[in-house]
Amino acid sequence: MLTSQRRALISTRLTSDGQIVAGELAAELKLSEDTIRRDLRDMASAGLLKRVHGGALPITPPLPDLEARQTISADIKKRLGQKAAELLHAGQLVFIDGGTTNAQIVRALPREMKLTIATHSPAIATLLEKHRAEVILIGGSLYKHSMVATGAAALAAIGTLRPDIFFLGATAIHPAHGLSTGDYEEAAVKRAIAARSTETIALLTEEKFNAVSPHHIAGAEEMAGLIVPAGMAQDVTAPYRDRGLQIIEA
Incomplete structure (x- = not known):
């Protein structure tokens, strides 16, 4: 699976499931957990998700005052x-x-x-x-x-x-x-x-x-x-x- 395909899947799963568990997704895709963690890290740097221990959550837009x-x-x-x-x-x-x-x-x-x-x-x-x-x-x-x-x-x-x-x-x-x-x-x-x-x-x-x-x-x-x-x-x-x-x- 290409990097772009994995990251599109991660975005879709965040919308449908409300979270990503790195270990579970790695096992499902038969990839190393390090690969998924790297995807999550890069997507977090791009402002596409929020990294948490063990995975990621969707970005919640900040509330105005x-x-x-x-x-x-x-x-x-x-x-x-x-x-x-x-x-x-x-x-x-x-x-x-x-x-x-x-x-x-x-x-x-x-x-x-x-x-x-x-x-x-x-x-x-x-x-x-x-x-x-x-x-x-x-x-x-x-x-x-x-x-x-x-x-x-x-x-x-x-x-x-x-x-x-x-x-x-x-x-x-x-x-x-x-x-x-x-x-x-x-x-x-x-x-x-x-x-x-x-x-x-x-x-x-x-x-x-x-x-x-x-x-x-x-x-x-x-x-x-x-x-x-x-x-x-x-x-x-x-x-x-x-x-x-x-x-x-x-």
Whole structure:
């Protein structure tokens, strides 16, 4: 097999499987592991993939800063937020993750609805100023890129809560590798909230599908549902429907 053919195969496998394990691919192609590792090294140098111990992951495009993200897919995010807000009922304890999509949940909430909203995002909490909802703001070390609290203090406070619903934000979702994000500490906080919540629902724009970010949050099967843009291709959402997830189109 020519070098160009191997590297095309590697790119295809990254898209379909979400990872390359060097030893497994070498055995499949009856090549030395050093040959595959050299391919991965050269492709990483060219910015085509991300090298990790034992193989490679797809490159996840870097997120722009929070202010810039507010203008990306704004209409779609508004629809996702409105659909999420429709799932809420008075009296619930709801945990809302940070992010520009989840901010739209708060904007869609009726101001007179009596419920308790917990969040580790100061930006989300600020949006609730004129709402009747009680607000629990989780503190900790501020991860400025996403404007959310992380670290030991945040984890300790989260451990005292039992949310009815957690609206999760993620940068990527893949059928085999689940939901992931770009920061180690932020991923740990998201995992902790999900573990305490009765159900977790992720709001996801289309570009986040079939991608993998460096830090794992949860398997797809751990989600209660996904809120996605209407009209997405069936072959993209089918793996999640097959796992019993509710796919809610907005």
